[in-house]
Amino acid sequence: MFFRKKQDVYHRVHTYGSPILNKKAESVKNINEEINAIATEMIETMLCFDGIGLAGPQAGVGRRIVAFGIPEHRDDEEQAILSPGEALLLPKMPFVIVNPEITWRSDETEIKEEGCLSLPGIYGEVERPKMVTFTAETLDGKTISCDCDGLLARCVQHECDHLDGKLFIERMTEEEFGIIKPKLNRLKKRGRKTQFMRIVGGE
Template sequence: MAIREIITVPNPLLKQVSKPVEGGVTDELRALMDDMLETMYDAPGIGLAAIQIGEPVRIIVMDLQEKPEDAPEDAEGVKNPRFFVNPEIVSASEELSVYDEGCLSVPEVYDEVKRPARVRIRYLNYQGDTVEEDCDGLYATCIQHEMDHLNGVLFIDHLSKLKRDRAVTKVKKIKRAA
């Protein structure tokens, strides 16, 4: 496994639509997913699309690291890595939820985004099995955010032009200062 560089705005790759994975889940794809997971944990983040490391394929990794209900307040979340190959939204609720989103490709920028509160998704998992499941809460928000990446959409694209421009300017300043 290797930590890869996460590309940031305004890199034009982030606006590229990712291509579907052909031929199922291979060992080569699993190695890519392992690299993505290690990169996401190192960042640290809770989700990462392959395009964010310059790979224009429809793959997402995610780990919400939720705590058990009976865990102490200061306890760490339990690692629960998830892998999504060729994910698609089968259905979405009309009810919306608002979440203060951030993104590893738009560092240090957070803003509220409205998305469907619940979605049903279909994807291939790490083993190549087809999975269909319902998502709500943070899981629904995160999977939609990451699937936007696969379509060349960033969370700041859901904001006003003024807020979007400010976000890009802020990231450019951070990169210059580094």
């Protein structure tokens, strides 16, 4: 587990080795006060750790909730025009979605480096569909359907994997996985023995 403190509040992210990361998260039945409180806490945790996405299980919540904090402006020039999903959601960041479901994946794939707050210090290339369509509920009870590309498409797939108990390292090639394996073992051991924390800001 990984802790950070901001304004006297400790934010906690479950790291590799924590069993909740391998469990399928449950659907949210009602978007009530409890879910809103979880969403607020998840956004704070994500921002505290400088993450761009956080799924329920990472925050110790076995529910299908995802927080996003994808920057609106990127220097990624290859994609000057935003996909409809990015145009809709990027101005609303940080943003929380509930019960997301990927309903379409492009045949075209892309290999990009990924990282994860639950795997601090570990990065690796992952091949995924370049574009996806997903549906989800928003905290104000609306259902949205988003066609997305770019970082949002990648992030949605990474976070939906978390909800199904899957980490990005499971999608790496065997060769790539071999490179990070020693680091992974160290992380798992350390996670079991200690609950280390990093304290930033708000002191």
